[in-house]
Amino acid sequence: xxxxxxxxxxxxxxxxxxxxxxxxxxxxCGLDEVWLSVSPNNPLKDAGTLxxxxxxxxxxxxxxxxxxxxxxxxxxxxxxxxxxxxxxxxALSETYTDTLFALIIxxxxxxxxxxxxxxxxxxxxxxxxxxxxxxxNLCELSRKFPQMEVxxxxxxxxxxxxxxxxxxxxxxxxxxxxxxNVEKLLANKKNLWx
Amino acid sequence: MVLFFSAPSGAGKSTxxxxxxxxxxxxxxxxxxxxxAPRGTxxxxxxxxxxxxxxxxxxxSNNEFVEYEQVYKGCYYGTLKxxxxxxEQKHHHAVFDIDVKGGLNVKHIYGNQALAxxxxxxxxxxxxxxLKNRGTDSEEKIRERLAKAEEECSYALQFDHIIVNDDLxxxxxxxxxxxxxxxxx
Numbered sequence: 074x075x076x077x078x079x080x081x082x083x084x085x086x087x088x089x090x091x092x093x094x095x096x097x098x099x100x101x102c103g104l105d106e107v108w109l110s111v112s113p114n115n116p117l118k119d120a121g122t123l124x125x126x127x128x129x130x131x132x133x134x135x136x137x138x139x140x141x142x143x144x145x146x147x148x149x150x151x152x153x154x155x156x157x158x159x160x161x162x163x164a165l166s167e168t169y170t171d172t173l174f175a176l177i178i179x180x181x182x183x184x185x186x187x188x189x190x191x192x193x194x195x196x197x198x199x200x201x202x203x204x205x206x207x208x209x210n211l212c213e214l215s216r217k218f219p220q221m222e223v224x225x226x227x228x229x230x231x232x233x234x235x236x237x238x239x240x241x242x243x244x245x246x247x248x249x250x251x252x253x254n255v256e257k258l259l260a261n262k263k264n265l266w267x
Numbered sequence: 268m269v270l271f272f273s274a275p276s277g278a279g280k281s282t283x284x285x286x287x288x289x290x291x292x293x294x295x296x297x298x299x300x301x302x303x304a305p306r307g308t309x310x311x312x313x314x315x316x317x318x319x320x321x322x323x324x325x326x327x328s329n330n331e332f333v334e335y336e337q338v339y340k341g342c343y344y345g346t347l348k349x350x351x352x353x354x355e356q357k358h359h360h361a362v363f364d365i366d367v368k369g370g371l372n373v374k375h376i377y378g379n380q381a382l383a384x385x386x387x388x389x390x391x392x393x394x395x396x397x398l399k400n401r402g403t404d405s406e407e408k409i410r411e412r413l414a415k416a417e418e419e420c421s422y423a424l425q426f427d428h429i430i431v432n433d434d435l436x437x438x439x440x441x442x443x444x445x446x447x448x449x450x451x452x
Contacts, residue, residue: 258423
């Protein structure tokens with residue numbers, strides 16, 4: 074069986090923190106691959122800052138094309154909305170019968186995990202890997218969800234989309250924090266996010 | 268209303284445009300002019316108007332183009348005004364298949380009367396494979412095209428919509444819906 078970690082997010086846009094984290098988790102957790110699952114746009118919820126889903130997917134796909142063990146997928150685009158994680162995992166398991174999927178979440182989501190749709194089914198059927206975010210108390214959370222694998226030692230890759238948007242607006246240097254294709258795209262577009 | 272499609276070479280844009288034309292009878296393909304040589308079974312007046320560089324330059328001087336662009340050195344593509352008039356007279360919507368930068372020019376001219384669609388290729392690896400399979404370009408030319416494809420993807424944000432052609436059937440469905448939303452509103 075192949076072992077694949079699912080790292081779902083909006084990737085708005087993908088940045089070097091996402092890539093470093095995905096690669097770290099892949100190695101640390103012995104996964105064959107980590108798939109970056111780009112979440113679709115939600116016309117009812119999206120504020121003006123969310124880029125088009127196809128664009129976010131294209132950027133993520135091209136950014137990780139040359140990175141071993143990583144790939145981006147747009148599998149969620151064709152699933153019924155609202156897009157629930159359990160539906161994604163079920164659909165992936167049905168499509169890729171030779172693969173065991175693990176779910177990768179941030180500790181902020183661990184905090185509210187018992188509010189997720191079908192969260193018990195997720196825990197029962199899938200390995201759940203947690204990476205630290207912010208100052209969440211991971212020890213306490215681990216007692217609540219002992220089945221989850223918490224990567225206590227994982228480095229924090231503190232880059233946020235907000236930071237990217239801010240740097241873009243102030244014409245700051247993005248080359249250290251986003252992949253080359255994202256940097257070029259942003260350089261070619263004026264007045265985005267205004 | 269006009270529709271225009273831009274994409275890196277090999278992204279599958281022609282296939283998608285042909286599909287759209289076969290699905291709707293209110294669209295007509297705007298034939299571009301080019302100085303490049305015909306490929307395979309291409310015919311003058313069908314896929315392109317194949318012009319000599321001198322002829323092309325004369326028409327630039329005579330202001331006969333809506334837009335034109337030098338895509339590679341010595342290789343021009345452009346949209347003739349006469350072609351757009353021909354289609355408008357029939358009360359059809361013109362469908363342009365143009366270079367990414369040419370596409371941006373047309374968007375500036377037509378504003379919200381135009382729907383600008385960028386067709387993103389599958390990964391660069393698959394694109395390279397497709398160009399090899401097409402068998403019309405040398406290896407050096409393919410490398411040149413791939414570098415250009417990466418460059419062109421960085422203009423995707425300027426378009427109204429992006430379609431990622433990873434899966435042809437999904438892309439066909441998406442393009443048909445997009446165009447219907449724009450023209451039938």
